[in-house]
Amino acid sequence: MDGYIIKTKNLTKKHGKVNSVNSLNLEVPEGSVYGFLGPNGAGKTTTIKMLLGLIKPSNGKIEIFNRDLLKNRSSILSKIGSLVESPSYYGHLSGYKNLEVIATMLDIKKSRIDEVLRLVRLTKEAHKPVKHYSLGMKQRLGIASALIGEPKLLILDEPSNGLDPSGIQEIRELIIEMPKLFGITVMVSSHLLSEIDAMATHVGIINEGKLVFQDKLDVLQNQNKSQLYLEVGNSESAYSQLKNQGWEVNNKSNGLLVNSISRADIAKIVETLVLKKNLIYKVNEHKNSLEDIFLNLTRKGESL
Template sequence: MTASAIVQTQNLSKKYGSFNSVNRVDLHVQEGEIYGFLGPNGAGKTTTLKMLLGLVKPSEGTITIFGESLNKNRPSILHRTGSLIESPSYYGHLTGLENMKVMQRLRNVPDKNVDEALRIVRLENHKNKKAEQYSLGMKQRLGIAMALLAFPKLLILDEPTNGLDPAGIGEIRELIKSLPTSYGITVLLSSHLLSEIDQIATSVGIISEGNLLFQGKMETLRKKSKSSIFLKTGDNTKAEHLLLTQGYCPVESDSWLVFENLIDTNVAEMNKFLVNHNIPVTRIEEHKKSLENIFLEITGKERSL
């Protein structure tokens, strides 16, 4: 177990017959992180998370959480872990508060935890409404409130924004982002939504067909995206000829001149040079590879997430 690592797996694998659902995955989730576990549907995300909770038995490999072996210390580990896997479980005929009270008895926590968890997910004003009358987003928040009830050191969430509208996604995103700093909770969440991981995670693991293809800080992943400058002028042919004399090497793309690896100073100088030569610069845009483009490069497959 590395220093400050909350979750660490080694050669974690799960086979169903001859099919490798998860193949020798080495996860490293550091304390205080929001770790985004990213991959297409069917990539092995949920199976991996279930193995971390002891809900699925690995075919091979080891799991260490809080520095302890899951095989030997599962009750102790789960006491410090909250989770929401696949979809929230609740009793529809009970109110939100009554559902929380059921979970309170199971987790043996004080009343103040119930009130605080409902406040965090903004359900305090809806706690007396039956859960079956909740919107999809409210049901998801109730599930997260149940997972937060014991204020765990580790929170594991499987596709927490799945099926939500944009407003609901924004609410869950802001909630999750607040947990490490406000409550000292390390978050491990899975998603197939690249944009969500990009906005919320501090670290990321990319899994495809059961194989972990990338793991590291979001900054490291973003550095794989080299920006390009797209330039449009009143006379691209003349502009290209003049810029070649100055050492620039544009590539024509439709009605644009495209430049790689330019810094801001280069762009300013190029703009000034063209204007001084009576060529109107009508548009300058910076294009960066999206997280999806980077994902496709890492996996080497043009596949939908």
């Protein structure tokens, strides 16, 4: 194993003349929670369906567990649990009975049912009809179904969709636990950066079928660039003085904006302007949020 559970090379899916997924090179590290992030319609579900062998790529290669998916489909898929779109279940049956049906089909020992119900915290509701479950409980039952075969890789497509805040928190905590407690690698897709930020160790951002960012989550967080806003008496004069000293500065109608600065830089800039007899009325530091970075990437289609 080279450290990656999933690797794709130039993975492409065409619908007519349009590439819904375009030359994707995914690298999902073993033991990670890999957040697959992008706006609705960016190509996330299409990519996941190709990884699960549900649709065939137009071009490119998929390796899972260091083996070619096309050549080793059955043996690879037997080690993957997945939840794509809404979980399916028999509403009139209990959660336990739903899992029993799956266990019988897969020839899995019945004791595993109690194990997965405990993992997803459904033990108390195990014998209650699923039609009376909340959305969060149904989603957890779907994850239990994905876990029953003791997979090495869990792929979840938008698992928080339609959930209330408590349901989202339940799913998030469950996902975070998987690699730590059971050594399972988790790939989870979402269009919500806040969700990925709360649980992922690594992130891949897809936009219009192209991968625009892929790395550890903290690398993305480090892209937060500070800007200093200054409201001054004479913005033209202050702009020239800072520009002449090499600062990256923009003259706005209501003040100056200086890019990519540290705390030490703030002190230098203020000192420079004061020594040059500039009146300073307001100094604010602004940092781009992760949301800003995500929106910039997905609006412009740029890569970091």
